[in-house]
Amino acid sequence: MSEVPDLRKIEQVLKRMTPEQFGALCAELGLIEETLGAHRKEQLEALIDSQRGNPNRLVRAIRHVWPSAFDAPPPKLKREIKVSIAAGPIVGGILLLTIVAAGVWIVISAVNANNSAAIVDFRSTVTPVPTQGVIIGLRTATFTPTPTATPTRTPTATPDYDATLTATYAPSATPTRTPTRTPRPTATGGRPTFTPTPTASPAPVVEAVYARVLLIRPIANSTVEPAKTVQMRWVIPNVSELQPDERYRLRVWQDQRVVWETLTANNWHDWGGAPNGQPGAYEWSVAVVRVDGAGNVLGIIGPESERWAITWQ
Incomplete structure (x- = not known):
């Protein structure tokens, strides 16, 4: 087994x-x-x-x-090269000739290379350049002085005395023109006639008792028809009525002049037409004044109101 x-x-x-x-x-x-x-x-x-x-x-x-699976593999045969004794000298002679031919070829190649190569001298040659002498002449600058003109002083005459002149101008007399006021025509009919009152000097302030009067109506820049009745109304804050010797003074202005005024104890005034029957642009204002027993104004006792514009047309 x-x-x-x-x-x-x-x-x-x-x-x-x-x-x-x-x-x-x-x-x-x-x-x-x-x-x-x-x-x-x-x-x-x-x-x-x-x-x-x-x-x-x-x-x-x-x-x-597989019957031969575990069998040992057969040994490999060695190849032998056999050369006959008779052919030995021939092979040696061929090898010798080959070596000699190779040596001759190497020598010939080296000789040809040496003959064909030209020897070049790369040394640089310096060529002398002739030098030319240069003579430089130095010139010395000569300065010629220029004569300078000497100014001649002119004597100035000096007055023997001091004098002061004063001019006096007399003013010319200017004539003074006296303005002449032309009364406006008075309208006739059923309407009341208003007589223009010349502008008087403002009454002195007796005592500031009331605050400034506030205008209510008609509002500023109102336009009213000449034939229509209009009521002007104003008020003083926290004041219901005036004292017996106090009045409201209503003024109507035109061109910065008072053309109509009246005194009243009421805080309104009804208009039946334009002031003095003349339609146009006006302004109105109200102030509180103190009067005497005859109704004359003694002084202003409160700031005057604003001026509101009103136009009758």
């Missing part, structure tokens, strides 16, 4: 098997090749693991499928 190979040698034999031999081996052992694995390496490992308990059975199956 032959010796059982070790597992390593068995594995090497299995790797050298052809697919047909491996399939026949699996059939010999009663195994299905596809169940051992998807790849050849997995199949080999699974086959060896299944036969570890009985390697003799695996070896017998391998030898049955």
Whole structure:
């Protein structure tokens, strides 16, 4: 009975098997090749693991499928080159001639290269340049003085005395024009006649008792028809009525002049037409004054109101 190979040698034999031999081996052992694995390496490992308990059975199956699987390979034959003794001198002569020819060719090539190469001298040559002498003459500048004119002073006559002249101008007499006022025509009819009152000097302030009068209506810049009745109304804050010796003074202005005024104890005044019957642009204002028993104004006792514009047309 032959010796059982070790597992390593068995594995090497299995790797050298052809697919047909491996399939026949699996059939010999009663195994299905596809169940051992998807790849050849997995199949080999699974086959060896299944036969570890009985390697003799695996070896017998391998030898049955492949009888020479575990046989030693035949020795390789060595090639020998035999040269006959008669041909030896001929071969040696050929080799010697070849060596001599190669040496001659090398020498000839070296000689030709030396003859064809020209020796060039690259040393730089310096050519002297003739030098020409240059004579430089220095000229000395000569400065000629220019005569300078000397100014001649002219004596100035000095007065023997000091005099001051003062001019006196006499003003010319300017004639003074005396303004003449032309009275406006008086309207006739059922309307009241208003006589223009010349502008008087403002009455002195007796005592500031009341606050400034506030105008109520008609509003500023109002336009009223000449034939329409209009009421002017004003008020003093926190004052319901005046004292017996106090009055409201209503003034109507035109061109910065008082053309009509009246005194009243009421805080209103009704108009039946334009002042003095003359339509046009006017302004009106109200102030509080103190009067005597005859109704003469003694003084202003409160600031005058604003001037509101009103036009009758």
